[in-house]
Amino acid sequence: MQHMSESVFVGLCKIVGTSQQVTFRRESRDISEMVERRVTPNNAFIKMMSGSRREGFRLEGSDYDFMFWPNNHRVIIDMSQSEYYNTANTALILSDNFESPPGFTLLQLLTPTTYRDIYSALVRMNDRAYISSSIYRHLTFSSIYPNSTVHGPCGTGKVGTLEYDTAHCFVCDFWPSSASSWIDRCHSWPITEVVHDIVRNGCHFVAIGHPLGIHENEEWRISFSQAEYKLVYSMNHCQFLTYGLLKIFLKEVIDQQSEETNKLLCSYHMKTTVFWVIQNNTLPYWCPQNLLTGFWVCFKLLLKWVYKGICPNFFIPQNNMFMTKVNGSSQNRLFLQLHELYKKGLACLLQSSSIRSFIIDVLYNPRLSICTDDRFFLSEVDLDRELVIESRFGIIFQQPSLTKAIQRVEQLIKTVEQLVELPLTHYQAIILQRLTARMLQSTAFINSNMYTNTGVNKQMYIADKMSCHMLILAAKFGGVSDMLYIAMYYYKTFRYREALSVIEMTKVKLSQPYLMYREHVDRERYAEAVGGQSWSTKMRQAVEDDIILNREICFISELIPEQQSRRSCLIIPVFLMVHFLDFLCYRHIDTTLSKAALDELQVLVHHDQGLYVPDLHRDISWEILGICQQITGNLQAALYSYQQSLTQHPSNGIQTATHMRIQDVVSQLNN
Structure with missing residues (x-):
């Protein structure tokens, strides 16, 4: 039993997560919400x-x-x-x-x-x-x-x-x-x-x-x-994994017994069971060697509840959560099914497709040596990859006016100043670093938009210097793709050659074989290039993310309709943005290179298999291709691209802008 528990513990760490992974998943969410609430x-x-x-x-x-x-x-x-x-x-x-x-x-x-x-x-x-x-x-x-x-x-x-x-x-x-x-x-x-x-x-x-x-x-x-x-946060990792095992057991075993009963129990009942077992001190020592004992204690309590038709809410026990569903004939059928599983003992876990292999390993190798220290389960690359995924979030400006957006940025700055004084964990500091980069980028464009049309040269000069400085600073805090905000700013202020220079530097970094983009990374090359270095160094050299454009801030005038049709922010794949900016800048300098950039963009949108253009962002990808084609006067191609955008999953919520562009193209074709 002890050896089998250790094997299942290791297996669950691979499925549910190690204590490290679970910690930074929680901390990344906690600090993001802390900031959001304050502003x-x-x-x-x-x-x-x-x-x-x-x-x-x-x-x-x-x-x-x-x-x-x-x-x-x-x-x-x-x-x-x-x-x-x-x-x-x-x-x-x-x-x-x-x-x-x-x-x-x-x-x-x-x-x-x-x-x-x-x-x-x-x-x-x-x-x-x-x-x-x-x-x-x-x-x-x-x-x-x-x-x-x-x-x-x-x-x-x-x-x-x-x-x-x-x-x-x-x-x-x-x-x-x-x-x-x-x-x-x-x-x-x-x-x-x-x-x-x-x-x-x-x-x-x-x-x-x-x-x-x-x-x-x-x-x-x-x-x-x-x-x-x-309460879940306060569990030790073995208790948390027991809760995870119950969730898996519900989905892969209990719910597979019959269609009549597969909707009677839910994950909330599993959570309630674990809460009561821990608080009642039914199992005094929760550790990897006792994991299956903990699972069995919880399962027996669940079986008892189903038999009695009573599942007491953990906070208000008088609230019987079985009252309206687990009663009468359905209660009896569910109890008989659970009792059949109970009679099999822990062998009932062999019916779980996720857990079966970890149990079989021990049955066939009873002397198998098992390490239960989960600090050694994941490589540095795996941890970095999950950290990138968990820390991916943007600051969304929900206010209807630029003035209020400015006020929110000011509040963000105050909030960050307050938070850096706190004893932050390593993961919280990383989240705050990414938040600061996003904040600086938004502030830079807001600052520029305020003074662009004032006509006062001195104010415009000072504002421009400040915006450039903030964007360069943000690129130091952020990842590879954050350099593109500098390129966007140069394009917006008509400095096309400077923008192209930044784009070329970004292309060099994006072409590195060790680049980490979403879940994609060459593990060996990444470890060789940046393994053991600080997170800031990894971000600047090897980590890139999608481009996030907040709704109320003008980043690129060509995308204003798409931004305005969104409730929050527009998310654009970074490789797509590189070709888009390439095309926009070269259009003012070299028509041959502009056409080449458009050709590369078209190949990417038409033929990418989800590596550089994730499926959820294919709507904006076809949209941007159509915008470029419409700019060049290729109206039939633009119409096709816009129509393709409408057939994609509307994750970016740009359909209003797409319909408007289609009407514009059709109007031009009919003239």
Whole structure:
């Protein structure tokens, strides 16, 4: 058993992640959200990632879960808490759970709101205005992604191959009284500091009522998503892997038993099982040698719950999460299936396609030597590659005006200044470094746009010097592709030869055989070229990323329609941007070289197999090819490219701009 547990521990580290990987997945998300929250205006929406990805999982098929709530609305538990808020700029909502089942509540609007969807969702009961969860859910489920469908309290759908759930909710700064017993239970786990942090940060309310509640359409469910990911953070790695093993076991074994029962249990039930087992101290020592023992203890508790038809919510045990699904004949069928697996003992794990091979290795090699120190499981290249993926994010300017975008940049600068004074971890410092580069680039273009049309030469000269300095500094902080922001700026300010000089330097770096782009890297050459060097050196010499253009900032005038049709930022593959800038600059200098650049761009868009032009960005790739063809007067080719752009996955959300360009081309062809 011990040897088998160690083998499964190693296998799970490969599937779920080592402690290092899980740590920087969490830290990258934490610091990005910390920055985002500090710079989000009072009248905007706060975004929080939740679910398995926030917890540190990257399992195949795992979706992206996000919660959104208006920053200027707060739920209070009792009227005395209203004294903590200025109602001139914060709308207050009262949690009224007098007639609701445990874990659910009504939300009474106490003060006026300017948010239209909240106002439209109001219903009157007992001469009071309550926010209807069903109406609010209907009004908001597709506000982030228009093609979403309703799934529970969420809007759900796909962007390319990535599935997402978005939940619009309300935040409460106070711990709900119905969950006060949880605080009293925390004797051994989690530790006092974690308990205080969780309680201090309150809870959320998501738009779904209890199916058996008398006010189902009006009720809201108390969500402990924030508390849950902090609890998962407080697990040791063996406990986390046990949780991961249960998720895999659910998907690959339990859900494969029959179609009748494969929707009865969910990942949340697995998480709840692990929480209870850890807190009850059922297994006193969690380590690689005990991993399968921990799994078996959790499985037995789950089996007991299914038998009784009771799954107590970890925070509010009176809320039986099996009440509406796991009951009657379906409960009986599920119990019989789980009991058959239980009778097989740990051999039931052989039915898991992911875990089977690690168990078989031990069965056939009982004396196999197994190292359980996960620090040696991944190479430097693997860690760097995941760090690049996890730290890939942009600062999105959501404000409708350039003035407010400037204010947000100023707030960003203050936030970065405050954060660098904190004792940051290595991974947090890397994220902050990439954030600073993005911030400098945005500031440089905002600064330039402010003074371009002033007509005051001295102001323009000073602004230009400042912008150039910021972009050069950003390139030192950032990766290879960050040099292209300098080239974009030179093109925008009519310095075509300077832009081409930067592009040529970028091409040299992009042609290196050790370059890391997304998941693609030649491991041996990368290790030989930059192995053991600082992260800053690796970024400047061997790491490149896509180009991110924030919506409210003009980077290249030729892409203004595409930027304006987006809600947030435009993402362009770096190799595509190189050829695009090449074409734009040479158009003013050398028509022969301009045609050559266009030919290279066309070959890339037509024939790339996802290496340099990822599938999710083929819409903008065809669009840019069409723009270049239209500029040269090749209208038929441009029309074909725009039409191709519309057939791609609309991940960049540029269809409005594409339709506008098609109309323009058709109009020119008809003249």
